Amino acid sequence: MAPPQFTNSNGQPIPEPFATQRVGQHGPLLLQDFNLIDSLAHFDRERIPERVVHAKGSGAYGVFEVTDDITDIVGSAFLDTVGKKTRIFTRFSTVGGEAGSADTARDPRGFATKFYTEEGNLDLVYNNTPVFFIRDPSKFPHFIHTQKRNPETHLKDANMFWDYLTSNPESVHQVSILFSDRGTPASYREMNGYSGHTYKWSNKKGEWHYVQVHFISDQGIKTLNNEEAGALAGSNPDYAQEDLFKNIAAGNFPSWTAYVQTMTAEQAKAAPFSVFDLTKVWPHGDYPLRRFGKFTLNENPKNYFAEVEQAAFSPAHTVPYMEPSADPVLQSRLFSYSDTHRHRLGANYTQIPVNCPVTGRVYNPHMRDGAMNVNGNLGATPNYLATSNPIEFREYALQEDQEVWHGAATPFHWKATDDEWKQATALYNVLKKYPNQQAHLAHNVAVHVSAADASIQDRVFEYFTKVHPELGAAIRKETLELSPRK
Ligand code: HEM
Numbered sequence: 001m002a003p004p005q006f007t008n009s010n011g012q013p014i015p016e017p018f019a020t021q022r023v024g025q026h027g028p029l030l031l032q033d034f035n036l037i038d039s040l041a042h043f044d045r046e047r048i049p050e051r052v053v054h055a056k057g058s059g060a061y062g063v064f065e066v067t068d069d070i071t072d073i074v075g076s077a078f079l080d081t082v083g084k085k086t087r088i089f090t091r092f093s094t095v096g097g098e099a100g101s102a103d104t105a106r107d108p109r110g111f112a113t114k115f116y117t118e119e120g121n122l123d124l125v126y127n128n129t130p131v132f133f134i135r136d137p138s139k140f141p142h143f144i145h146t147q148k149r150n151p152e153t154h155l156k157d158a159n160m161f162w163d164y165l166t167s168n169p170e171s172v173h174q175v176s177i178l179f180s181d182r183g184t185p186a187s188y189r190e191m192n193g194y195s196g197h198t199y200k201w202s203n204k205k206g207e208w209h210y211v212q213v214h215f216i217s218d219q220g221i222k223t224l225n226n227e228e229a230g231a232l233a234g235s236n237p238d239y240a241q242e243d244l245f246k247n248i249a250a251g252n253f254p255s256w257t258a259y260v261q262t263m264t265a266e267q268a269k270a271a272p273f274s275v276f277d278l279t280k281v282w283p284h285g286d287y288p289l290r291r292f293g294k295f296t297l298n299e300n301p302k303n304y305f306a307e308v309e310q311a312a313f314s315p316a317h318t319v320p321y322m323e324p325s326a327d328p329v330l331q332s333r334l335f336s337y338s339d340t341h342r343h344r345l346g347a348n349y350t351q352i353p354v355n356c357p358v359t360g361r362v363y364n365p366h367m368r369d370g371a372m373n374v375n376g377n378l379g380a381t382p383n384y385l386a387t388s389n390p391i392e393f394r395e396y397a398l399q400e401d402q403e404v405w406h407g408a409a410t411p412f413h414w415k416a417t418d419d420e421w422k423q424a425t426a427l428y429n430v431l432k433k434y435p436n437q438q439a440h441l442a443h444n445v446a447v448h449v450s451a452a453d454a455s456i457q458d459r460v461f462e463y464f465t466k467v468h469p470e471l472g473a474a475i476r477k478e479t480l481e482l483s484p485r486k
Contacts (some may be wrong), residue, residue, distance in 0.1 A: 057093030111193035137332035
């Protein structure tokens with residue numbers, strides 16, 4: 001095949017790419033030199049805003065396959081037949097760091113998957129931890145600011161980090177996971193994904209359940225210890241990107257098995273925690289995991305910017321028979337993601353190929369125009385809905401016994417109670433089964449908090465003493481060794 005011909009962005013063939021039009025041989029440049037101006041002006045505009053969180057990430061395509069019949073729980077078409085396959089795109093990420101930050105940072109990992117189904121795109125925008133730091137969504141920007149940089153010093157700041165967390169103790173379950181070695185996964189391949197939130201799935205009869213989804217890594221869970229993660233952050237900040245890309249390129253395709261936990265409305269009323277509380281897990285013994293699928297990542301993107309940077313996931317991108325629950329953090333996320341995509345990528349972000357639903361599925365007559373409209377803009381078809389413009393509207397089974405909410409608009413802050421520590425304590429007790437993991441949790445906290453002021457350290461000792469007195473004491477001992485008090 002002949003090599004491609006070099007042109008400017010207008011397609012005009014250019015014989016000499018490095019030539020610039022000058023007055024005489026060494027004089028000033030000419031404004032008429034479109035080739036130079038075109039080239040510099042495009043370069044000047046190469047950057048788009050990075051994601052406000054989850055800026056550093058890696059992505060790959062793959063395939064999801066239904067392994068077990070689940071039609072008694074959910075009516076979505078892509079799950080209606082055992083063996084049915086759906087193309088997917090998954091993006092993994094860290095949360096707090098900038099686009100060039102280290103992959104092995106202590107941080108939750110994002111695990112977002114887009115399913116290109118025949119009923120539109122389903123985005124499952126999950127993390128590698130089954131719980132989260134907050135359950136009041138208005139805390140999210142405050143919380144994230146404390147994990148990022150101090151506005152004055154522009155440094156990561158152990159004081160504001162722990163000041164926030166100890167002031168908001170509903171965070172303790174997630175913080176205990178984060179400071180265990182699970183906070184530094186060995187790779188994106190060797191970690192699980194969790195919905196965290198409760199969602200609502202219904203079947204074609206209209207019967208609905210609350211659900212939590214788990215993607216369990218078929219590679220098993222592997223973690224780094226604090227020092228290994230720190231060393232890799234220096235020697236190879238793109239460690240996880242390299243691991244994912246090279247494994248897929250070598251044909252060593254990672255896979256995950258998908259499970260669902262279900263609860264009826266009656267079970268939810270009787271549960272010892274609220275299903276809308278994102279800081280709590282559903283114990284597996286009480287709510288068993290039911291397998292329904294498996295997915296494999298088997299294709300690297302050809303272009304990182306086009307496919308990974310421009311990927312736009314949103315919990316609001318859903319398909320028939322899958323709905324959000326009333327979890328307030330989830331409800332807020334339904335707004336926030338598409339809002340940020342419109343800012344980051346533009347009003348027509350769903351036309352970008354990686355975000356585009358399966359060809360031919362989108363028909364919404366009034367959604368026209370806007371910046372970067374590149375798909376033909378629905379041609380000559382009417383740009384409004386009316387009786388002279390016949391359109392088919394698909395109906396779904398209405399849910400039976402729907403949730404009913406009553407009451408005046410009420411400001412509600414879901415304040416922490418003594419209950420917050422119970423599941424964190426249970427987690428700490430489980431860690432005993434894994435060699436050194438209780439000690440690593442104490443060590444990982446101590447190393448981090450030793451950079452904080454004494455008054456903040458004291459609050460951290462108290463916070464973890466409520467998880468377990470032995471943990472609080474171990475953190476106190478090592479912190480004071482690392483940062484002796486005068
Ligand atoms: C009120 C709470 C939250 C808000 C306001 C929020 C907001 C955001 C925003 C604005 C982004 C950047 C999206 C983009 O630019 O494309 C993002 C990314 C992300 N969030 Fe959240 N988030 C919240 C909680 C959560 C929770 C609880 C989870 C997991 C259970 C989560 C998982 C993710 C993931 C995986 C990404 C990266 C998506 C990607 O790979 O592009 N977030 N979030």
